Amino acid sequence: MTAVIETHGLTRTFEVGDISVHALRGINLTIEPGDFVAIMGSSGSGKSTLMNLVGCLDTPTSGEYVLDGERVESLSKNQRAMIRNRKIGFVFQGFNLLSRTTALENVELPLFYDRQNHVRNHRQAAVEALNRVGLADRLEHTPNQLSGGQQQRVAIARALVNRPAIVLADEPTGNLDSRTSVEIMSVFQELNAEGVTVILVTHEADVANYAKRIVGLRDGRIVRDVAVTGRHDAAKDLAALGQREELD
Amino acid sequence: MISITRLLRASSRSILRNRMRSLLTSLGIIIGVGAVIVMVAIGEGSQAQIEANITSLGTNLLLVIPGSSNTGGVRQGGGSYKQFTFDDIEALKREATLVDGVSPVVRSGGQIIGGAGNWFTSVYGVSPEYFKIRSWEVSSGEFFTDKDVTARRKVALLGKTVADQLFPNQDPVGQNIRIRNIPFTVIGVLKAKGQTGMGQDQDDVILAPATSVLYRLKGDRRTASIDMINASAVSSTQVDSATAEMRTILRKSHKLIEGQDDDFTVRSQAEIMQTATETTKTMTLLLGSIAAVSLLVGGIGIMNIMLVSVTERTREIGIRLSVGARESDVLIQFLTEAVVLSVSGGIIGITLSAAVVAGLNKWTTLQPIITPNIVVVSFLFSAFVGIFFGFYPARKAAALDPIDALRHE
Ligand SMILES: Nc1ncnc2c1ncn2[C@@H]1O[C@H](COP(=O)(O)OP(=O)(O)OP(=O)(O)O)[C@@H](O)[C@H]1O
Ligand SMILES: [Mg+2]
Numbered sequence: 001m002t003a004v005i006e007t008h009g010l011t012r013t014f015e016v017g018d019i020s021v022h023a024l025r026g027i028n029l030t031i032e033p034g035d036f037v038a039i040m041g042s043s044g045s046g047k048s049t050l051m052n053l054v055g056c057l058d059t060p061t062s063g064e065y066v067l068d069g070e071r072v073e074s075l076s077k078n079q080r081a082m083i084r085n086r087k088i089g090f091v092f093q094g095f096n097l098l099s100r101t102t103a104l105e106n107v108e109l110p111l112f113y114d115r116q117n118h119v120r121n122h123r124q125a126a127v128e129a130l131n132r133v134g135l136a137d138r139l140e141h142t143p144n145q146l147s148g149g150q151q152q153r154v155a156i157a158r159a160l161v162n163r164p165a166i167v168l169a170d171e172p173t174g175n176l177d178s179r180t181s182v183e184i185m186s187v188f189q190e191l192n193a194e195g196v197t198v199i200l201v202t203h204e205a206d207v208a209n210y211a212k213r214i215v216g217l218r219d220g221r222i223v224r225d226v227a228v229t230g231r232h233d234a235a236k237d238l239a240a241l242g243q244r245e246e247l248d
Numbered sequence: 249m250i251s252i253t254r255l256l257r258a259s260s261r262s263i264l265r266n267r268m269r270s271l272l273t274s275l276g277i278i279i280g281v282g283a284v285i286v287m288v289a290i291g292e293g294s295q296a297q298i299e300a301n302i303t304s305l306g307t308n309l310l311l312v313i314p315g316s317s318n319t320g321g322v323r324q325g326g327g328s329y330k331q332f333t334f335d336d337i338e339a340l341k342r343e344a345t346l347v348d349g350v351s352p353v354v355r356s357g358g359q360i361i362g363g364a365g366n367w368f369t370s371v372y373g374v375s376p377e378y379f380k381i382r383s384w385e386v387s388s389g390e391f392f393t394d395k396d397v398t399a400r401r402k403v404a405l406l407g408k409t410v411a412d413q414l415f416p417n418q419d420p421v422g423q424n425i426r427i428r429n430i431p432f433t434v435i436g437v438l439k440a441k442g443q444t445g446m447g448q449d450q451d452d453v454i455l456a457p458a459t460s461v462l463y464r465l466k467g468d469r470r471t472a473s474i475d476m477i478n479a480s481a482v483s484s485t486q487v488d489s490a491t492a493e494m495r496t497i498l499r500k501s502h503k504l505i506e507g508q509d510d511d512f513t514v515r516s517q518a519e520i521m522q523t524a525t526e527t528t529k530t531m532t533l534l535l536g537s538i539a540a541v542s543l544l545v546g547g548i549g550i551m552n553i554m555l556v557s558v559t560e561r562t563r564e565i566g567i568r569l570s571v572g573a574r575e576s577d578v579l580i581q582f583l584t585e586a587v588v589l590s591v592s593g594g595i596i597g598i599t600l601s602a603a604v605v606a607g608l609n610k611w612t613t614l615q616p617i618i619t620p621n622i623v624v625v626s627f628l629f630s631a632f633v634g635i636f637f638g639f640y641p642a643r644k645a646a647a648l649d650p651i652d653a654l655r656h657e
Contacts, residue, residue, distance in 0.1 A: 057570055058651040078574050084650075085572020096567050096654060099560075100265045110571040112254065158571065 002069060004166065004197050005031040005054060010063035011220075012049050023049040025220040026063065033165070036192045037199045038208035038228075041217030047201045048093060048170055050217070054199065055090045055168045056080045068165075085113050089159030091169035093201075095151045097143045103130060103154045104139045110162045119162070129157035133187055148175045156187065167191060169200040173207050179241055185210040186234030210234055259585040272553050273638075274593035276546030277630040280539075281597030284626040286604050287539035289616035291532025296617055298524050308484050309381060309517035310347070310491060312477035312498065316509045330502055330511040331473035337375075339501040346482050346490035351378035353476040354461045360454065362425030362434075363414040369407075371427055371454045373461025374478075381480040384455070389421035389436025397457040400464060404432040408440040408451040430464055432456065487516045536622075543626065547633035555641065559656060565645040566653030575646045582642035583635065590634025594627040 010027040013020050023046045031037055039047050052058040053065060056072060065072040067083065075083070084090070089110075097106045107126040111119050119125045130136055133153035143151050152172060159167055167188070173181035181204075189210060192198045200211070208214050209232045216224030263270045314331055332352065340350045354373030359366055378384070379391050384405075392403050404425065411420050420434045441450040456465075458474070481490035491514045498512055565578050573581075605616045645653050 052651045055570075058649055078576075081569065081572050081574045084570060090570060092570075092654075096563075096570065098564060098567055105261070109568070112258065113568070113572040113574070113577055162572075 003030045003066075004033045004035075004068055005029065005199075006066040007054075008064040008066075010050075010053060010065060011061045012046075012053060012058070013061045022220055024053070024060075027220075027222060029215065029222065031197065031199065033197055034192070034195055035197055035199075036188070036210075036212040038211035038214045039199065039201045039217060040203070040205075040208055040214055040224075045217040046220040047217055049220075051090075051168050051170050051199070051201055055088050056083050057090065081113075082115075085110055086118075086162060087165050089162065089164040089167045091152075091155050091159045091167070091172050093170040093174065095143070095155045097151060097154055097158075099144065100142055102140050102142055103135060103146065103157075106143075106154055107157045107161050109158060114162065125161055126157070129161040130154070132160065133157045134183065149177070149180045152176065153184070156184065160191070164196070166197045166199070169198070171201050171203070173202065173204070178206075181207060182234050182237050182241065186238055189234045206232075255581060255584050256588070259581060259588055262581075262585055263589060266557075269553060269557055270589060272549070273589050273634065274596070276549035277590050277593030277634055278597040278600065280543030280546030280633075281594050281626045281630050282601040282604070283542045284536065284539040285598065285601035285618060285622055286608075286616065287535040288532060288622045289601070289605050289618045290608070290614055291528065291535045292619055292622075293614060293616035295525060295528035295532060297615055298528055299521065308481040308487055308490075310479045310481055310487070310494065311515045311517075312479070312494065313513050313515070314475075314511070315513060316511060332477055332512070333474065336498060336501050337474070337477065339497055340477070340479065340494060343497050344479075344490070344493055346486050346493050347479045348482050349377040349381045349478075349480040351375040351381055351478045352458045352474040353378070353478055354458050354466070354473075355475045356428075356461050356465045358428040360410065360414065360425055360427050361429075363418070363420065363423060364416055365414065367410055367413040369410055369452050369454060371404075371456060371461060371465065373456055373458035373465075375458055378455070378478060381478050384441075385439040386436040387439045388419055389434070392435060392457055397459050400459040401457060402430065402432045402460055402464060403435045403456065405436045405438055405455040406434055407438050407453040407455075409449055410452060410454055411437045427454065427456075428465060432460075481516075491516055543630060543633075546630070547637065551637040561641065562645040562648075562653050562656040565642065566648070566650050566656065569646070569648075569650035569653060578646040579639070579643060582646075583639055586635045586638030587631065589638070590631045593634065594630050597630070598623055598627065 007027050007029045010024055010029075011022070012024040013022050015021075027050060039050065041047050049058070053060050056067070059073075068087065072080065072083075098109070104123065104126050107129050108122045111122045111125060127136065127139065130139060130153075133156050135150060135153050135157065138146060138150060138154075141150075143154070146154065152175065156169070156172065159169070169188070172188075173184055176184065185207060188198050188200065192212075198211075200207075202208055209228055209230070211228055212231065213227050214224065215222055312332070334352065337350055337352050340347065344350070351374045355370065356373065357368075357370040359368055372378075375397050376391055376393055384391075386405065387408070389405070391405065392401070395401075396403055404427070406414070406420055406425075414420065414425065415423060420437055423434050424431050425434060426432070438451065438453075438455070443449055462474070479490075479494065481487045494514050495510065498514075499510065502511055504511065568578055568581075569575075602618065605618055608614045608616050645656070648656070
């Protein structure tokens, strides 16, 4: 099977005044289609920087990034915009929803920029995506009328609406209680079961155990790359949680 | 391609979403456009008023006065001054083809006694052609005729002001008045003309046959003379050729030889009008520039609001880019938004100024006129301001990597 994501010696250096911050120092990473990768590492280890590069939101300082057999460096700005629109769904660490804009309109946004107009009925697709993350009853709410967890779920719905082959999520459960976290993870597991490649960043080992593979980062380098043994099933965990609540 | 209707819907949504920002942006345009249109309308209105006033003096009017024309305020040559005679008038009537009315004007004036009291006014001695040249009409009675002129009859036509002063409660026609103690019979009253552009009462006048004024009022035959000749060109396009023709005839009649300076000056109404129009044009320009400054201030206001919202908008642009918008998508969208904003602001400004102009017309003596030119110009300018200041920051943001745009503080 050919890899969907392949990086060779990827580096990213930020110039802050006179000093250079080496956020990534040579990442070699290969991810097969249908994989479910959890990226772990302490704060500042370069997880978000890596995700932004993989999501074609940022350009590397050096190194090579091959996405679906295409070298991203050689693509034009517009082609990269197209990739962001069609192939990748990105969930930001800080949500990045349009303020004063309803959940529905936020989720519809990627469809608006799809030139081929793959999805005819924008509203219907957006409602389905919101339904999937359990927000069907908050369509007309704006971000400031939603809780942090609900905003996170709107951001996830927006990443799903274009039916991308890859979903990237930067700490999707960062601000959520454990029950909501499990709900979110069940959405990702469900997607993964449908064949979507999922990559997510997390601090929590519990969350990482829902993935198939864990990649550890430290100081901009990969220090660990292991398969998950004893993988958790979010659907089962949810059911168990439900039972416990009934007993209480 | 993103469809136009989607684009328009998205930008109107974005405008409505940020009502305060949109309102403040448009306000600059509304006030700027409104002010420019009203100011220029006032200027244009007074210009038209003055033109109408001058036209009411008589269209295609040509004035011939004795003496050569002044150059730089210095009268040229010696002895270049000759009084007009009735022979000059006859020569013009006989030979001129581009002139369809010639009348002498003999100026006199003084105390008029009659009816209710007395009144001090000007008396002009003219021939019947004068009425047509100067567009006079009678409100009662009738004009005098060539016969009256030949016979030096002591008949007079009263201007409205004179008639009102001397005969406030009766028709003056048939009444006798005394001009400088010489009795005249009133045969008609002139229709009111109102004031000239310079504020002179045109109705404070008495018209009488030129001969009567010259020989009976002014008396002394040796010094009394025709002060001025009034004529009228056949059409406004022929004014210049008529002027030239009159010059030739008068030179011949005055027996001037080649190389000798004219001893008279022909002036056209067009020249007089030009001077007056230039004055009002300057005024229009002045008013217009004051208003243009307000439009500029409005533009700066727009820029301020746009700059303040740039951080917010840059994040918005980052979000749009991150879900797959192209640079051009973002630009088109911002452009659409700016155009929708400034166009609606412009339309409101135009409507507002139309209302103000209507109000001024109704409740003040100003008669402003809105010309299409100024509407188009101020509208385009304001649209440009809105687009430029709205579009420029967007262009900068759209050129960024999405992650840089999102991080922008
Ligand atoms: N735009 C930037 N300019 C300068 N330095 C940056 C920039 N973005 C990231 N960095 C630096 O790069 C390093 C990696 O940052 P990154 O955001 O990838 O960390 P992270 O692993 O996602 O951390 P966290 O878990 O706190 O989100 C940090 O030292 C950070 O200071
Ligand atoms: Mg991070």
